[in-house]
Amino acid sequence: MVTATDPRQATALLETRGLTKHFPIRQGLFGRTVGQVKALDGIDLRIAGGQTVGLVGESGCGKSTLGRCLLRVHQPTAGEILYRAPDGTPVDLAALDEQGLKPYRSQIRLIFQDPYSSLNPRMTLLQIVGEPLKVNLGLARPEIEERVAELLRRVGLRPEYMHRYPNAFSGGQRQRVGIARALALSPRLVVADEAVSALDVSVRAQILNLLKDLQEESELTYLFISHDLGVVEYMADEIAVMYVGRVVETGETDALYARPLHPYTEALLSAVPDPAPSSRRRERIVLRGEVADPSRVPSGCPFHPRCFYAQDRCKTEVPALREIAPGRTAACHFADQLQLRGVGE
Numbered sequence: 015m016v017t018a019t020d021p022r023q024a025t026a027l028l029e030t031r032g033l034t035k036h037f038p039i040r041q042g043l044f045g046r047t048v049g050q051v052k053a054l055d056g057i058d059l060r061i062a063g064g065q066t067v068g069l070v071g072e073s074g075c076g077k078s079t080l081g082r083c084l085l086r087v088h089q090p091t092a093g094e095i096l097y098r099a100p101d102g103t104p105v106d107l108a109a110l111d112e113q114g115l116k117p118y119r120s121q122i123r124l125i126f127q128d129p130y131s132s133l134n135p136r137m138t139l140l141q142i143v144g145e146p147l148k149v150n151l152g153l154a155r156p157e158i159e160e161r162v163a164e165l166l167r168r169v170g171l172r173p174e175y176m177h178r179y180p181n182a183f184s185g186g187q188r189q190r191v192g193i194a195r196a197l198a199l200s201p202r203l204v205v206a207d208e209a210v211s212a213l214d215v216s217v218r219a220q221i222l223n224l225l226k227d228l229q230e231e232s233e234l235t236y237l238f239i240s241h242d243l244g245v246v247e248y249m250a251d252e253i254a255v256m257y258v259g260r261v262v263e264t265g266e267t268d269a270l271y272a273r274p275l276h277p278y279t280e281a282l283l284s285a286v287p288d289p290a291p292s293s294r295r296r297e298r299i300v301l302r303g304e305v306a307d308p309s310r311v312p313s314g315c316p317f318h319p320r321c322f323y324a325q326d327r328c329k330t331e332v333p334a335l336r337e338i339a340p341g342r343t344a345a346c347h348f349a350d351q352l353q354l355r356g357v358g359e
């Protein structure tokens with residue numbers, strides 16, 4: 015059903031086309047390039063304004079590299095990052111130099127994974143959260159204090175904490191500080207890279223709910239990167255599944271979880287803990303072998319050596335990411351024939 019909040023109807027805030035990032039592998043005394051790590055290999059991804067896109071996949075499949083390219087921490091090797099500026103103009107962030115990127119640096123921000131190592135222990139919360147206000151906006155101390163107090167309130171911390179140091183706080187509180195810092199410049203898109211993975215299970219839900227509340231208050235858009243499919247199901251309107259530098263499936267969260275179209279997604283979902291274990295049990299699909307090495311991507315479909323449904327064609331022909339049903343894409347030759355198992359069957 016197409017509803018008012020259907021991500022397919024919302025305008026894209028950011029869209030990547032053919033986004034590619036290869037890291038050279040260097041060897042020897044003169045650093046000769048002997049190969050390439052294909053961390054991203056032609057990513058087409060659409061992030062609708064005000065929505066959360068969940069990016070999932072095993073470790074090493076390129077999720078963080080994608081986030082870093084959007085933030086332009088990395089210079090992409092090829093492809094476009096089309097960002098809709100506040101006045102509606104599309105801007106290709108991949109093509110801009112540091113000077114050109116300046117106006118957009120405040121609009122796309124990152125929440126770090128580890129609230130222990132990402133906060134400087136020698137800086138007070140005022141300095142940590144206020145730093146972007148000083149550096150990017152050049153604000154004076156009284157105004158910074160005022161804004162930091164407001165930011166701390168928004169993330170559920172007492173304003174008087176601003177004079178304390180990070181070691182006075184728990185993991186969950188520290189991540190609230192990290193979120194306050196990410197929000198200091200009123201961004202439009204926030205990349206949350208494993209934002210709750212380092213936290214105790216007991217505080218994860220509080221941080222996830224905080225992120226949801228902040229999204230509602232400020233119409234934020236999230237790219238929510240996680241290897242935890244349970245967490246992503248709770249957070250994301252839409253999902254993109256990555257495998258070795260490529261997007262292999264996209265769709266609305268409910269539809270994708272109920273009926274995956276790519277065998278890799280089916281395997282990932284089979285590992286999500288069963289909410290009602292006494293009912294018909296889902297069988298966990300144990301994939302053979304390790305995730306492919308992005309410097310030696312298998313021929314044909316990169317997933318074929320691990321796929322239980324692979325046919326001869328899969329060994330030679332690379333499947334394109336194509337629309338299988340409205341709002342559903344998959345990069346599998348047999349996506350419209352396979353009857354794969356989802357969650358909650």
Ligand SMILES: Nc1ncnc2c1ncn2[C@@H]1O[C@H](COP(=O)(O)OP(=O)(O)OP(=O)(O)O)[C@@H](O)[C@H]1O
Pocket residue numbers: 037051052053071072073074075076077078079080241308
């Ligand atoms: N700066 C770099 N130089 C060389 N190779 C890199 C660099 N950054 C990432 N890679 C490689 O690119 C591939 C993708 O890494 P990336 O960190 O993006 O994956 P990921 O899905 O985020 O994994 P994880 O969840 O473990 O962080 C990996 O093979 C990684 O070793």
